[in-house]
Amino acid sequence: MDTTASKQLHILIINPGSTSTKVALYAYDPTDLADHPTDRLHAVWDEMVSHDSAALANFPRIVDQYPLRYQQIANLMRVKRTQLSDIDAIVGRGGLLRKQIVNAAYLIDAAMVEEMRDGDPSGQRDHASNLGIILAAAFAREASTVIGRTINAYIVESATVDEMIDVARITGWPQIERKSLSHILSAKAAANRAAREIGKPYEQLNLVVTHLGGGISVTAHRLGLQIDVNQALDGEGPFSPERSGGLPVGDLARICFSGEYTYEQIRHMIAGQGGLVAHLGTNDAREVERRIAAGDEHAALIYRAMAYAIAKYCGAMAAALGTKPDAMVFTGSLAYSTLLIDWITEQLAWLAPIYVYPGTDEMHALASGVLPVLLGLERPRRY
Secondary structure (H helix, E strand, O other), X not given: OOOOXXXXXXXXXXXXXXXXXXXXXXXXXXXXXXXXXXXXXEEEEEEEEEOOHHHHOOOOOHHHHHHHHHHHHHHHHHHOOOOHHHOOEEEEEOOOOOOOEOOOEEEOOHHHHHHHHHOOOOOOOOOOOXXXXXXXXXXXXXXXXXXXXXXXXXXXXXXXXXXXXXXXHEOOOXXXXXXXXXXXXXXXXXXXXXXXXXXXXXXXXEEEEEEEOOOEEEEEEEOOEEEEEOOHHHOOOOOOOOEOOOOOHHHHHHHHOOOOOOHHHXXXXXXXXXXXXXXXXXXXXHHHHHHHHOOOHHHXXXXXXXXXXXXXXXXXXXXXXXXXXXXXXEEEHHHHOHHHHHHHHHHHOOOOOEEEEEEOXXXXXXXXXXXXXXXXXXXXXXO
């Protein structure tokens, strides 16, 4: 039986970030002659909705930003003349779910939405991606009401997708286990892009893939599985524009018990106010490069140290693969920085070919991830 859809499909994609939300409408064209179904997906439109930082600061938790973001997305859809009645499915960026999940499309249900609304008492999982679930569910609910039939909402490749090998989870304390929390959506998209360029299936390659953004995920991909990653959400790995990276734990313990800082302050120093922010007062790499061009030697030292730390952790992930990588892949907004990439390349070019994909393919990856479900080739998972 031919399970390929005989009509066009339209997929609304919602991908919230810290100060913006990427929104796109993708169309699947069954008459396209491309060999693979995902190559028949094309963006009808793809936009970024920026949110005023001062307005966002008024909300105690990120999840409280929901009404503001919902309205701005709805306004964008009106401008784009996109009707809810034209949409066949909605995909949200997967949030920081409490349970680890596998790499598949999941149906968003009430329990998943409730978990995102409740949040995490520790605040460690209060992340913009959580809004992807809430927003997708809300637009799907409204679309279903308008159309009079169920329009489903899905997540694909949540940050909590877990493909780690067991030895990668163990630390020197039985009470603390390393977790798979990463920019897996971006990493998998870049890995598959590199695979196409190399000319081999992703499932036949060994890759080190690094997402370079406000947080930095360095990941080891062995034959189609992300077997290890730095726990970037908690500051592990290289320091980044906003995160501290790995710290000498003795010094960290001393500072924690110095009485000078609260738990909240320490947590924000690790994620949000660490890295370039702590050293240079900005998370904007373009500003750092302007300072370097103007002769700021301290800015040059810190930026080069970040490149050094990234390359060093890439080497660690190459060791985790247990074999020479087929390629080292870099993606994310910081991959636009030629200076940073050049410094990283100086240290890693001997190890493997280097592929650089600035920005991300996240929106196409989200649409591609749910397409097999819409074509009847796969069943969605339940959380």
